[in-house]
Amino acid sequence: MNNIAHHPASFKDPSGFVFQKNNIFYRQINQTYKDDYDLLMSSGLYDELINKKYLLSHQEINENFTGSAERYKTILPEQLSFISYPYEWCFGQLKDAALLTLSIQKTAIAHGMILKDAAHFNVQFHNGKPVFIDTLSFEKYDSSQPWVAYRQFCECFLFPLYLQRYLRINVQKLMLTYPEGIPASITKELLPWKSNFNLGVGLHVSLQSTIKTGNNSGDYKGEFDQKKMLNLVNNLEESIKGCTIKKHTTTWSTYYDETIISQSYLSEKETIFLKLISLIEFKKVLDIGANDGFFSKVISEKATSVVSVDFDSHCINNLYAYTKKQKASNILPLCIDFSNPTPAIGFNNTERSSFLDRAQFDVLLGLALVHHLAISKNIPLQNIAESFQKIAKTVIVEFISKEDEKVQQLLQHRKDIFSNYNEVEFIKAFSKYFNMISTTNIPGTHRIMYLLSRKEN
Amino acid sequence: MDVNLLYIDPGSGSYLVQMIIAAVLGGMFYIKTIWKRIKLFFSKNKEAPENEHVDE
Numbered sequence: 001m002n003n004i005a006h007h008p009a010s011f012k013d014p015s016g017f018v019f020q021k022n023n024i025f026y027r028q029i030n031q032t033y034k035d036d037y038d039l040l041m042s043s044g045l046y047d048e049l050i051n052k053k054y055l056l057s058h059q060e061i062n063e064n065f066t067g068s069a070e071r072y073k074t075i076l077p078e079q080l081s082f083i084s085y086p087y088e089w090c091f092g093q094l095k096d097a098a099l100l101t102l103s104i105q106k107t108a109i110a111h112g113m114i115l116k117d118a119a120h121f122n123v124q125f126h127n128g129k130p131v132f133i134d135t136l137s138f139e140k141y142d143s144s145q146p147w148v149a150y151r152q153f154c155e156c157f158l159f160p161l162y163l164q165r166y167l168r169i170n171v172q173k174l175m176l177t178y179p180e181g182i183p184a185s186i187t188k189e190l191l192p193w194k195s196n197f198n199l200g201v202g203l204h205v206s207l208q209s210t211i212k213t214g215n216n217s218g219d220y221k222g223e224f225d226q227k228k229m230l231n232l233v234n235n236l237e238e239s240i241k242g243c244t245i246k247k248h249t250t251t252w253s254t255y256y257d258e259t260i261i262s263q264s265y266l267s268e269k270e271t272i273f274l275k276l277i278s279l280i281e282f283k284k285v286l287d288i289g290a291n292d293g294f295f296s297k298v299i300s301e302k303a304t305s306v307v308s309v310d311f312d313s314h315c316i317n318n319l320y321a322y323t324k325k326q327k328a329s330n331i332l333p334l335c336i337d338f339s340n341p342t343p344a345i346g347f348n349n350t351e352r353s354s355f356l357d358r359a360q361f362d363v364l365l366g367l368a369l370v371h372h373l374a375i376s377k378n379i380p381l382q383n384i385a386e387s388f389q390k391i392a393k394t395v396i397v398e399f400i401s402k403e404d405e406k407v408q409q410l411l412q413h414r415k416d417i418f419s420n421y422n423e424v425e426f427i428k429a430f431s432k433y434f435n436m437i438s439t440t441n442i443p444g445t446h447r448i449m450y451l452l453s454r455k456e457n
Numbered sequence: 458m459d460v461n462l463l464y465i466d467p468g469s470g471s472y473l474v475q476m477i478i479a480a481v482l483g484g485m486f487y488i489k490t491i492w493k494r495i496k497l498f499f500s501k502n503k504e505a506p507e508n509e510h511v512d513e
Binding site (some may be wrong): 068145147150151203204208211223224226227229231232235338 | 471472473474475478479482483488
């Protein structure tokens with residue numbers, strides 16, 4: 001007998017499943033998927049996808065860890081440093097993941113295979129790039145059949161991109177509500193009238209929402225061919241490439257460029273920050289309220305990986321564009337609101353884990369953050385400290401006192417009910433969970449940088 | 458919600474959609490090809506085209 005359980009998100013496909021042993025992820029391939037797996041490996045498709053860095057590489061393992069009689073092979077995929085979900089991605093990330101999926105589809109067709117599953121959950125960000133992780137999503141291509149995953153692709157990728165393009169809204173919350181993709185009917189209702197002038201919207205959204213599943217028997221054998229398939233995939237590719245959003249600014253996306261008190265503040269803060277990070281050893285960093293990623297970029301020089309989160313998806317989109325351009329491949333920007341982090345969703349509430357369940361880091365950065373949580377969101381300092389200590393053993397946090405102009409702005413239009421928001425209470429709250437390693441005033445400001453180390457029980 | 462939707466293979470409706478899209482895209486490709494030929498025909502009459510090997 002064995003006690004190895006499937007990964008909670010890995011139960012839909014009988015071809016195999018993911019499991020964890022000694023904190024390492026493996027994938028079992030079942031006998032039912034034997035022919036397709038062998039074709040993937042022998043057709044040259046796997047090698048080409050690996051060469052192009054489209055697919056997560058793996059090696060075959062001899063041991064049968066699960067003891068299952070259905071097992072054909074066990075593979076050990078390259079391990080990912082952090083799992084993110086599509087509803088945490090910015091526009092640019094979703095777009096790149098969509099284009100990757102289509103490129104894989106075209107490569108697969110050229111090798112006599114096709115994607116049977118085109119869900120956005122099959123893509124992860126690894127070393128700064130989207131990579132397809134589901135080795136079991138390929139099957140033998142029958143050119144007489146249309147693409148079985150076409151609608152799934154549209155609902156997971158194309159429709160959210162259209163909604164973001166036309167409505168200029170953050171589509172992440174909507175994607176969280178529809179984890180299997182935003183249906184055509186909902187997309188159609190939400191898109192503005194002018195979107196009808198777009199050929200892609202007409203073909204993929206309007207047509208699908210009109211025809212739905214109807215009472216069609218679905219027997220169209222022999223009427224489709226490879227040329228039609230490639231036309232379809234190319235059209236999807238063009239539609240997605242044509243999907244752009246204006247690079248517009250929010251209060252936060254120019255925070256450091258314009259609204260900060262002075263440039264000298266930033267350089268003073270950077271000097272202190274560099275000194276603090278020279279005192280500690282770390283690999284994995286979480287930067288909360290990362291904004292344009294200034295400090296993520298600084299610490300990424302020394303870290304193995306940095307996850308930079310901010311609730312402002314435009315900031316994250318800009319940061320993602322930067323990481324792509326500068327090849328800052330160890331920074332993963334994500335749209336996450338720390339005052340309302342991603343919940344666990346799906347079957348049993350375990351299919352997709354919450355952000356805090358995934359958030360285990362060596363260092364947590366909370367720079368120019370605490371006043372927003374404490375004053376804008378009314379979160380007591382002790383609750384903030386308690387949350388931080390669950391995430392990382394080392395914390396670099398900035399406390400901004402009430403005299404600061406930014407805090408004054410937050411208090412401008414509301415009653416000051418925050419008598420406990422001061423340095424003494426801050427130290428008291430954080431001392432419950434952390435030892436104070438270093439305290440540094442940022443010269444000329446009402447801001448203090450703390451280096452904290454978690455008290456281990 | 459249409460109750461029928463719950464009992465129908467989710468792929469089936471999208472097959473018909475893909476048929477129609479493929480037909481539309483195929484038609485557009487055909488029109489584009491004809492349009493290119495017309496343009497080429499007139500540009501040949503006016504002056505020598507910049508690229509002789511555009512078509513065929």
